[in-house]
């Protein structure tokens with residue numbers, strides 16, 4: 001089957017909130033209340049995914065993240081594999097606690113393009129005071145396992161560090177740790193520019209990006225004609 005080249009696809013990014021459920025209780029998480037009254041146990045039902053999957057050939061990149069923990073959804077990897085079969089780029093942001101041996105092997109098998117792990121702190125003390133229910137050493141071990149098994153630069157590995165009054169003093173140390181980690185595993189380490197930058201539109205351009213909530217509701221840039229151009233479920 002011929003697939004549309006990624007650059008020509010209508011939607012450059014679709015964020016699929018596969019789960020709003022979570023296994024942690026991070027102190028800063030703004031999704032806690034929404035999670036408590038979520039339908040479908042906070043997990044995206046198959047019907048919502050099927051409606052998205054109909055359009056995979058129009059999507060360049062899918063980010064299986066949102067306000068919960070993607071690895072809690074038993075269908076995460078099947079859905080990613082389906083998107084890969086349509087030649088889309090796929091990745092997800094995780095708290096890393098459930099990224100065990102099996103998960104790492106499946107990530108490699110599917111050819112997931114990127115994995116981002118949230119680590120707010122360079123020490124167990126700071127990290128565990130924020131990420132309630134997580135163990136710093138377990139998450140570091142899970143990242144190491146993935147780093148050791150990746151090949152040909154895939155998946156791209158990213159660390160999300162949330163800058164807060166309780167964590168900012170550990171930012172430099174976290175960057176230093178990431179650099180040492182890169183040297184150990186032969187991974188080139190880059191970091192974002194920490195100065196805010198003026199841009200006419202952010203990287204997630206709303207004209208070509210969509211967010212689909214776990215229950216199928218979505219945020220959509222509306223054209224002048226107020227016509228929904230994507231999935232009318």
Ligand SMILES: C[S@@+](CC[C@H](N)C(=O)[O-])C[C@H]1O[C@@H](n2cnc3c(N)ncnc32)[C@H](O)[C@@H]1O
Pocket residue numbers: 022028029030031065066067068069070093094095117118160162
């Ligand atoms: C809601 S989490 C979902 C993915 C996964 N559970 C995780 O923690 O990475 C997505 C990202 O939001 C960040 N986050 C949590 N609370 C936040 C807040 N109050 N403001 C901005 N980002 C926040 C997390 O650090 C994480 O990198």
Ligand code: SF4
Pocket residue numbers: 022023024025026029030031067068069095
């Ligand atoms: S792990 Fe992610 S989704 Fe879960 S409580 Fe923490 S920040 Fe929120």
